[in-house]
Amino acid sequence: MNGTSQLGDFLRSRRSQLLPDEAGVPTYGERRRVPGLRREELAMLAGVSASYYARLEQGHSLGASPEVLEAIAQALRLDESERRHLHDLARSAKPRSRRRPAPELVTEPTAQLLDALGDIPAIVIGRRSDVLAWNRMGHALFAGHLDPGAPEVPAERPNMARLVFLDAHTRDLYADWPGKAKAVVGNLRLVAGQYPQDSALHTLLGELSAKSEDFASMWADHRVKACAVADYEMRHPLVGSLTVMQQTLSQGPGPGIVVATTAAGSPSRAALDLLAQAVTQAVARTAPARPDSRLSTG
Template identity: 75%
Template sequence: MDGKTQLGEFLQARRSQLRPEDVGVPTYGERRRVPGLRREELALLAGVSASYYTRLEQGQSLSASPEVLNAIAAALRLDESERRYLHDLARPDRQRGRRPAPERTTEAMQQLLNVLGDVPAIVLGRRSDVLAWNRLGHALFAGHLDPGAPDLPTRRPNMARLVFLDSHVRDLYTDWPSKARAVVGNLRMVVARHPEDVALHTLLGELSAKSAEFASMWADHHIKACTVAPYDMHHPLVGPLTVVQQTLNSGPGPSMVVATTEPGSPSRAALALLAQVTGEAAAQTRLSCDPAQTRPRTAKT
């Protein structure tokens, strides 16, 4: 899908979701064949000509100025994340073919991951591939998977795929639709910034084919930045807990997602219990894999 198509589909979808009464457009009691604003009504609200807006929505132009895009964003009642998404879609240079660089965890991010021993943390690439996680991050988000999977590029878990296609991860979230919409909204922002990423488009095609819920949410064109969000979870080992998932990202590279809990809360106690249980399991695994510890001792004569 090229930039013109994405820009046009986004504008059309968001225009159809606005009711005339939401923006003060009189309808004089007329019955409309399709929901939402008409193109000429949206153009009037944005202060541009109807013919120009029509060309923009039909993908016949990608030369809109930042001022025009801001006016259209205001008319569509877009929030800041959606406004940035609109500007990304309309970037004139986004059609150039640039092969994305391979993703890897930086040394500084790995050090931070190691320091956060008592806080669940995972490192995600732009496509939501898990590049690394600490022991508690693995235990909280995907304890049923091999803890060494992120170390092998061909076996790396993908959090978007897990949220939609893995029943274990789906059951973790009490309000799964809220988490799912956040995942979809974030992927929309990523695809606008990386339209040349073939692997990303392959992932989107797979999710659309295997999950009707993903396909429906993707068609809504809702954008959501997954920066800070509380989630009620139900972990199979420690039961219910509420975490705040925060995304830490200081640049264009991988991001780190950490899950924090309120001090002194039952959720903090649940995380402490999860750390204890998984720590004991990890120690037992190391013990069973160490020949020196498992070799039978011979009695001295």
């Protein structure tokens, strides 16, 4: 995977899915071999020459200015996430702009925030969807079938993308699994554009493509989406159905904290409270017995 091929693939995919009627391009009833826009039609809408745009899709022109990219984004009717992705791909196609990703660590402020969230389910997610840490409720809600200490061992850290596509428990957890899966893929697309030199990310994408036909199909669609806020209906094996709002709290360029909240007074809040009680009881059962301080020492 390289920036040049990603840029061309992304432009072709978005162009092929933009219908002439949606772009205001007249067809005069002609029969077309493909439903989307032709290169020359997209070039006309963006105000660039057809030959220049063709070179851009083919990876032969790497010097597109931000203004030209914005014109193309507007012609393709890209949303904010797609616009950012287009600029990331254009930068990553230039060798001088490539950057190697820094190691991901859970900082002390992040660890304190995770602890302070208490009964609010929360997990710390890295750029590749690795679970770097979670609180007790985050573990219980998202992956109660896994070892609670797994994130503490780098080689055993759960990866949410792997879980969504390759783990039967997680697949059953989401009532609208396709919606959750598409969100995961869309976010990975954004990350791949930002970190083209991340070999571990490329390995993950190759593994998912080989092991999951669903992932391979969704990845080929080239859709991008920032997973900042989304509602999901979950079917938890302990407390049943509940709807949570998953939000990513970002503290800059590092890992983000994904929290799951429910509406006050709702059945979903009651289900989450029930899960919190179950977690508390489980912790109490496994806690080591404390010596009785009332025993006489005389």
